[in-house]
Amino acid sequence: xxxxxxxxxxxxxxxxxxxxxxxxxxxxxxxxxxxxxxxxxxxxxxxxxxxxxxxxxxxxxxxxxxxxxxxxxxxxxxxxxxxxxxxxxxxxxxxxxxxxxxxxxxxxxxxxxxxxxxxxxxxxxxxxxxxxxxxxxxxxxxxxxxxxxxxxxxxxxxxxxxxxxxxxxxxxxxxxxxxxxxxxxxxxxxxxxxxxxxxxxxxxxxxxxxxxxxxxxxxxxxxxxxxxxxxxxxxxxxxxxxxxxxxxxxxxxxxxxxxxxxxxxxxxxxxxxxxxxxxxxxxxxxxxxxxxxxxxxxxxxxxxxxxxxxxxxxxxxxxxxxxxxxxxxxxxxxxxxxxxxxxxxxxxxxxxxxxxxxxxxxxxxxxxxxxxxxxxxxxxxxxxxxxxxxxxxxxxxxxxxxxxxxxxxxxxxxxxxxxxxxxxxxxxxxxxxxxxxxxxxxxxxxxxxxxxxxxxxxxxxxxxxxxxxxxxxxxxxxxxxxxxxxxxxxxxxxxxxxxxxxxxxxxxxxxxxxxxxxxxxxxxxxxxxxxxxxxxxxxxxxxxxxxxxxxxxxxxxxxxxxxxxxxxxxxxxxxxxxxxxxxxxxxxxxxxxxxxx
Amino acid sequence: xxxxxxxxxxxxxxxxxxxxxxxxxxxxxxxxxxxxxxxxxxxxxxxxxxxxxxxxxxxxxxxxxxxxxxxxxxxxxxxxxxxxxxxxxxxxxxxxxxxxxxxxxxxxxxxxxxxxxxxxxxxxxxxxxxxxxxxxxxxxxxxxxxxxxxxxxxxxxxxxxxxxxxxxxxxxxxxxxxxxxxxxxxxxxxxxxxxxxxxxxxxxxxxxxxxxxxxxxxxxxxxxxxxxxxxxxxxxxxxxxxxxxxxxxxxxxxxxxxxxx
Ligand SMILES: Cc1cc2nc3c(=O)[nH]c(=O)nc-3n(C[C@H](O)[C@H](O)[C@H](O)COP(=O)(O)OP(=O)(O)OC[C@H]3O[C@@H](n4cnc5c(N)ncnc54)[C@H](O)[C@@H]3O)c2cc1C
Ligand code: FES
Numbered sequence: 001x002x003x004x005x006x007x008x009x010x011x012x013x014x015x016x017x018x019x020x021x022x023x024x025x026x027x028x029x030x031x032x033x034x035x036x037x038x039x040x041x042x043x044x045x046x047x048x049x050x051x052x053x054x055x056x057x058x059x060x061x062x063x064x065x066x067x068x069x070x071x072x073x074x075x076x077x078x079x080x081x082x083x084x085x086x087x088x089x090x091x092x093x094x095x096x097x098x099x100x101x102x103x104x105x106x107x108x109x110x111x112x113x114x115x116x117x118x119x120x121x122x123x124x125x126x127x128x129x130x131x132x133x134x135x136x137x138x139x140x141x142x143x144x145x146x147x148x149x150x151x152x153x154x155x156x157x158x159x160x161x162x163x164x165x166x167x168x169x170x171x172x173x174x175x176x177x178x179x180x181x182x183x184x185x186x187x188x189x190x191x192x193x194x195x196x197x198x199x200x201x202x203x204x205x206x207x208x209x210x211x212x213x214x215x216x217x218x219x220x221x222x223x224x225x226x227x228x229x230x231x232x233x234x235x236x237x238x239x240x241x242x243x244x245x246x247x248x249x250x251x252x253x254x255x256x257x258x259x260x261x262x263x264x265x266x267x268x269x270x271x272x273x274x275x276x277x278x279x280x281x282x283x284x285x286x287x288x289x290x291x292x293x294x295x296x297x298x299x300x301x302x303x304x305x306x307x308x309x310x311x312x313x314x315x316x317x318x319x320x321x322x323x324x325x326x327x328x329x330x331x332x333x334x335x336x337x338x339x340x341x342x343x344x345x346x347x348x349x350x351x352x353x354x355x356x357x358x359x360x361x362x363x364x365x366x367x368x369x370x371x372x373x374x375x376x377x378x379x380x381x382x383x384x385x386x387x388x389x390x391x392x393x394x395x396x397x398x399x400x401x402x403x404x405x406x407x408x409x410x411x412x413x414x415x416x417x418x419x420x421x422x423x424x425x426x427x428x429x430x431x432x433x434x435x436x437x438x439x440x441x442x443x444x445x446x447x448x449x450x451x452x453x454x455x456x457x458x459x460x461x462x463x464x465x466x467x468x469x470x471x472x473x474x475x476x477x478x479x480x481x482x483x484x485x486x487x488x489x490x491x492x493x494x495x496x497x498x499x500x501x502x503x504x505x506x507x508x509x510x511x512x513x514x515x516x517x518x519x520x521x522x523x524x525x526x527x528x529x530x531x532x533x534x535x536x537x538x539x540x541x542x543x544x545x546x547x548x549x550x551x552x553x554x555x556x557x558x559x560x561x562x563x564x565x566x567x568x569x570x571x572x573x574x575x576x577x578x579x580x581x582x583x584x585x586x587x588x589x590x591x592x593x594x595x596x597x
Numbered sequence: 598x599x600x601x602x603x604x605x606x607x608x609x610x611x612x613x614x615x616x617x618x619x620x621x622x623x624x625x626x627x628x629x630x631x632x633x634x635x636x637x638x639x640x641x642x643x644x645x646x647x648x649x650x651x652x653x654x655x656x657x658x659x660x661x662x663x664x665x666x667x668x669x670x671x672x673x674x675x676x677x678x679x680x681x682x683x684x685x686x687x688x689x690x691x692x693x694x695x696x697x698x699x700x701x702x703x704x705x706x707x708x709x710x711x712x713x714x715x716x717x718x719x720x721x722x723x724x725x726x727x728x729x730x731x732x733x734x735x736x737x738x739x740x741x742x743x744x745x746x747x748x749x750x751x752x753x754x755x756x757x758x759x760x761x762x763x764x765x766x767x768x769x770x771x772x773x774x775x776x777x778x779x780x781x782x783x784x785x786x787x788x789x790x791x792x793x794x795x796x797x798x799x800x801x802x803x804x805x806x807x808x809x810x811x812x813x814x815x816x817x818x819x820x821x822x823x824x825x826x827x828x829x830x831x832x833x834x835x836x837x838x839x840x841x842x843x844x845x846x847x848x849x850x851x852x853x854x855x856x857x858x
Binding site: 040043044045046049078118121122126127131132133134151157162165168229230261262264265341349464465466508509510511512513514515516517518521 | 781
C-alpha cells in the first residue's frame with residue numbers, strides 16, 4: 001500500500017455526539033483500529049453548542065400539584081406517582097413529527113433514552129441536580145411532561161466533553177482538523193473516504209471495513225442561523241454525490257428564538273423555564289395560535305406564529321423582523337442559575353441583560369430533519385425499498401432514521417445523536433468482528449480529489465466565494481424558509497442553477513497548501529449548492545403542509561398522498577429524481593390524528 | 598476599500614506568517630467599516646471574504662462556546678468572536694491581532710496546540726467511576742455540582758495556557774487548563790481515584806510549578822479561576838490520605854438520596 005493510503009478498521013467522519021459515541025462503543029467492544037476525522041478539533045464540534053437539554057422520561061420532577069401547566073416544578077417525592085413515561089415521550093415525538101416519524105425508530109429512541117442518560121451520568125457528565133441528587137429536568141416545547149435533562153444551559157458542552165473523554169479513554173484515534181472530501185462507494189459497497197489533512201494540505205485515501213458519517217447539520221445555507229460556521233452540510237453533499245439518496249430534505253427546522261440579526265440561539269430553555277414571547281404591542285400572541293401550550297408549543301408552530309406577527313406588522317426592531325423574548329419575571333436568581341449562558345450571549349451580542357430588559361429575537365434556521373436515510377442501526381439505505389449500502393453507516397443530524405419526521409421536538413436531537421450513534425457503533429463493531437474484509441478500492445480516489453482541488457485553486461475566475469454564498473443564503477431564506485410557495489421554490493431552483501454556473505468561475509485567493517481555509521470555504525459552498533437544490537426540489541414536490549414544511553399554496557396536511565418520506569436521488573446534472581418511502585406507523589396504537597396544541 | 602461614508606473606517610493589523618514562505622512574522626494592515634455590533638471575528642471574516650482570502654484563523658460557533666477563536670488582541674488573549682471591535686480600537690482607530698503567544702505558529706493566527714492537548718490527555722480527563730454502578734444515576738447534591746462549575750464550563754480555548762509565564766518557559770508544565778480539568782475530576786464525588794490523581798499532580802510538572810502570577814484568571818474568557826483550583830489541589834495533595842478516605846466514605850452513599858437539610 002502506498003503512502004497516500006491509510007487503513008483503519010472503522011473510519012468515522014464527525015466527532016460530535018454521534019461520531020464520538022459510535023467510536024467509543026466500537027472501541028470498547030474490542031475493535032482495535034477506530035479512527036475519527038473531524039474538520040474542527042473534536043471538542044469544537046457543534047454538539048457542544050447545544051444548550052437546553054436532552055430528553056428522557058426519568059421521572060425526577062413533577063409540576064407542583066395544582067399549580068397548572070406553567071406552575072413550578074419540584075422533585076418527585078419518593079413513592080409518588082410518576083408524571084412521565086416512555087409511552088408519553090413516544091407519543092409526543094410522533095405528534096411533534098406530524099406523523100412523519102417512523103414509529104419503530106421513535107420507540108427505540110425513547111426507550112433507550114433512559115439508559116443513555118444514566119450512561120452519560122456514570123461517565124462523569126456534570127448535570128444539574130434536584131435537591132435529593134437526581135438529574136434535574138425542565139419543560140420543553142411539545143413535550144407533555146418535564147423531561148429535558150440539563151446542565152444549566154450548556155448541556156451539549158458537558159455531553160460532548162464527556163463522550164470525547166471516553167473515546168480517548170478507549171484508545172480511539174482522532175485525525176483532528178482533517179477534512180473529508182469524498183466517499184468511495186462502488187457496487188453498493190462502501191470502501192472508504194478521501195480526506196485532506198488541513199495542516200499540510202495532503203490528500204489521503206482512508207480505507208476501512210466500515211465507514212460512518214456523523215457530519216452534523218447544514219444551517220449555514222441560510223442567512224440567519226443558530227448553527228456554527230462549520231455546519232455546512234458537507235456530509236450531505238458528499239454522500240449524495242457518491243450516489244447515496246437523501247430523505248425528507250424539505251423539512252428544515254426554524255427555531256423561534258435566535259438572537260435578532262445574529263441568529264445565535266437563545267435556548268428553548270428560556271421558554272421552558274417560563275419565558276414569554278411578545279409582539280410590538282407587548283401581547284403574548286401565542287394565545288391566538290396555541291392557547292393550550294402557549295410558548296411551549298412545538299417549534300414549527302411557534303416560528304410560524306412569530307413570522308405571522310412579523311408579516312402582519314407587529315414585529316419589532318428597525319426592520320420589524322423581530323419579536324420580544326421576556327424573561328424578566330423569572331427573576332435574577334433563576335436566570336443566573338439556569339440560564340447563565342443565554343444571559344451572557346444577550347449581553348455580549350445585543351447589549352441587553354435579560355434580567356432587566358426584553359431581548360430581541362427572530363426565527364433562525366436550526367436543524368435538518370432529513371438527510372441520509374438509515375435503519376435503526378445506523379445502516380445507510382440505498383433506496384426507498386431499504387436496500388443497504390454495505391459497510392456505510394450514519395447517525396446524528398446528518399442521518400434520517402427518521403425519528404423527527406416533519407418537525408423535531410427540542411432535546412430530541414442530542415438524544416437522537418446519542419442513541420443512534422451508540423447503536424451504529426455497536427452495529428459496526430459486529431459487522432467488523434463478524435469477518436468483514438477490507439473492500440478493494442479501484443483507481444486512485446485521492447488523486448482524483450487532488451485534481452479537483454487543483455482545478456479550484458487554479459481557477460482564474462472573477463467570482464468571490466463569499467458573494468456566491470451570500471446570494472445562496474438569501475434565496476434559501478426568502479424562498480425555502482418558514483413559509484413557502486411554488487413560485488418562490490421555482491425561483492430558488494433557478495437561482496441555484498445560476499449560482500452553480502457562477503461557482504464555476506469562483507476564485508480561491510489563498511493558493512498555499514498549508515491550512516488553506518479559503519479553499520475549504522469554496523468546497524463548503526459547493527456542498528451547500530448541491531444539497532440546497534435538493535431542499536428546494538423536494539419542497540416544491542411536496543404540495544401539502546406538514547410540520548416545518550408549510551406551503552401557503554397548499555396549507556393543509558394531505559395524508560392520502562403525502563404520508564410518505566421523500567427520497568431524492570442524484571440524477572446526473574439534472575435536478576434530483578424522487579421516489580417515496582412509506583412511513584412506519586403502528587395503526588392500532590398511534591394512528592395519524594389532527595395535530596393541535 | 599469602498600466606503601459610502603455610512604460607517605467609520607478602522608484599521609485592523611494582523612500578524613501574518615506562513616512558515617513555508619515567510620522568514621518571520623510581520624504585521625499587515627487592513628481597513629474595514631465599523632458597523633454597529635461588529636466583533637473582531639466579523640472584521641477578520643470581512644477581510645478574508647473580500648480582501649485577502651489567505652488570512653487564516655480558526656473559528657466555528659461564533660458565540661464563545663467552542664473554544665476555536667482564542668487569539669491575542671492588543672496584547673491580551675481572548676475569544677475574538679465575543680470581542681466588540683469598537684471597544685478594542687486605540688485612539689487612532691486601530692486594533693492589532695496576533696496568534697496566541699508561546700505556541701508554534703501554524704499559519705497567521707492559527708497556532709499548534711499539540712502540547713496543550715497532550716497535557717490535557719495526560720491528566721486523564723475522564724471520570725474513573727467506582728466499581729458499583731447504580732441502576733439509576735449517582736446522587737450528587739446541588740452543592741457538589743456547584744463546586745465543579747469553576748471547571749465544568751471550560752471550553753479548552755487555550756487563552757490561559759498561552760498567557761502562563763511558566764508555559765512560556767517550559768511545556769513540561771501541565772498547565773492551567775489541564776489542572777483545572779484535573780481539579781474537576783478530583784472534586785467530583787463520583788471519581789474513584791482522587792488519590793492517584795493528586796499524587797501525579799503533586800509531581801514535578803504539576804501544581805507546584807504554578808507561581809500564582811494570575812495571568813490565567815485575567816485571560817480566561819469564561820471568567821474561570823484556574824489559580825484557585827490549583828491552590829485547592831495543592832492543599833488537597835498535602836492531606837491526600839484523609840481526602841481519599843473521605844471520598845471512599847462518600848462513595849458508600851452514592852446511590853442514596855441526598856438528605857434534605
Ligand atoms: C445552538 C444550538 C443549540 C442546540 N441545542 C440543543 C438542545 O438543547 N437539545 C438538543 O437535543 N439539540 C440541540 N441542538 C441540536 C443538536 O445540538 C445537534 O443536532 C447535534 O448536536 C448534532 O450532533 P452530531 O453529532 O450529529 O453533529 P455535530 O456535533 O454537528 O458534529 C459534526 C461533526 O462532523 C465534523 N465534520 C463535518 N463535516 C466534515 C468534513 N467535511 N470533514 C471532516 N469532519 C467533518 C465536524 O467537525 C464535527 O466534528 C442544538 C443545536 C444548535 C445549533
Ligand atoms: S468561535 Fe467558538 S469560541 Fe469563538
